[in-house]
Amino acid sequence: MIQPPLPYSLRRMTTDDIPQVMAIENESFPAPWPARVYRNELAHNALAHCLVLEVDASIRPAAGGEVLPVRRTGSCVGYGCFWLLEDEARVSTLAVAAPWRRRGLGELLLLALIDEAHTVDVKLLTLEVRVTNRVAQNLYAKYGLEIVGRRKRYYTDNAEDALVMTVKLLDKAYQAQLVQLKATLFSRLNSVALRPLPINMCDAGQAGRSCAT
Numbered sequence: 001m002i003q004p005p006l007p008y009s010l011r012r013m014t015t016d017d018i019p020q021v022m023a024i025e026n027e028s029f030p031a032p033w034p035a036r037v038y039r040n041e042l043a044h045n046a047l048a049h050c051l052v053l054e055v056d057a058s059i060r061p062a063a064g065g066e067v068l069p070v071r072r073t074g075s076c077v078g079y080g081c082f083w084l085l086e087d088e089a090r091v092s093t094l095a096v097a098a099p100w101r102r103r104g105l106g107e108l109l110l111l112a113l114i115d116e117a118h119t120v121d122v123k124l125l126t127l128e129v130r131v132t133n134r135v136a137q138n139l140y141a142k143y144g145l146e147i148v149g150r151r152k153r154y155y156t157d158n159a160e161d162a163l164v165m166t167v168k169l170l171d172k173a174y175q176a177q178l179v180q181l182k183a184t185l186f187s188r189l190n191s192v193a194l195r196p197l198p199i200n201m202c203d204a205g206q207a208g209r210s211c212a213t
Contacts, residue, residue, distance in 0.1 A: 002115045002182070005190050006056070008105070010112050013050035013079060015042055020076035021052070028095040030157040041081065049089075049120075051112050053078035053096070053105060080109040082117065082125070089117035089169075091127035104188045107139060111182060114143065114169065123170055128154060128162035140165050143181065144174055 001010055013021070018038050025032045041048040055077045078096035082089040091113060096105045117125055128151060129136050137147075145165040154162035168174065 001051075001119075002112055004108055005186055008108065008189060009054050009056075010051055010108075011054070013038075013042060013052045013081075015039060017052050017076055017079070021079050024076070024079065024095050024097045027098055031155070033093070045083075047084045048081055048092075049084060049113075049116050050081040051079060051109065051116065052076050053080075053109055053112075055100070078105050078109050080113050082113050084120060084122065087121075087123040089113070089120075089122040089125045091125065104185055107142075107185055108189065110139065110143060111178070111185065114178065117169060123168060124166055125169055126164065126166040128164055130155060131161045131163055137163065137165070143167065144177065 001012075003009060015038075018035050021038055022032075022035050038050075041050060053076070055075055076097075077100040078094075080091065080094040082091045091110075094106065094109055094113070096109065114125060125145070127140065127145070129140065131150075144167040146167065147163050148166050149164035151162040151164060153159040
């Protein structure tokens, strides 16, 4: 699993994370999943791969972009999951806590899910995104996902259509592209001040199962 620069860290989700996950879930989506869905994913769904993103809020950037290492507090600021369906990883959810958006953490979680999919030799990564969520679509396109279909009235809260986007993960050119994208993202993570930004809630018409920009 990739490990980003301090103060951020990635690991697999556990049931102990569910209270923090639900706090982000409830602020991010117009139709949030109940906690029992995550408990079931972790305890009974062998096809589910779920990651959490933590930040140590006691670490502060020092002058020159350096980082002062102090003890980790383990505050969950985002999460993402995919289901392993034969040779396909289907992203089921992706969210970042509202005060921590607009600093590249949604992109970090997407990169982490792609990296996790590589570890299980998945050929394709697939997801659905609301037709109105242009910000998320642009992020996915940045990582090579292309629109391959449309699901009519997919979202239950407002009957909005979903675009189906996918990317072939095993292409050598794509692997090289990921290396560059990772380097650029990590440079950005090192340059952004560690403090929550003003809250920018995902609009109810935009959220879908991605509220991470």
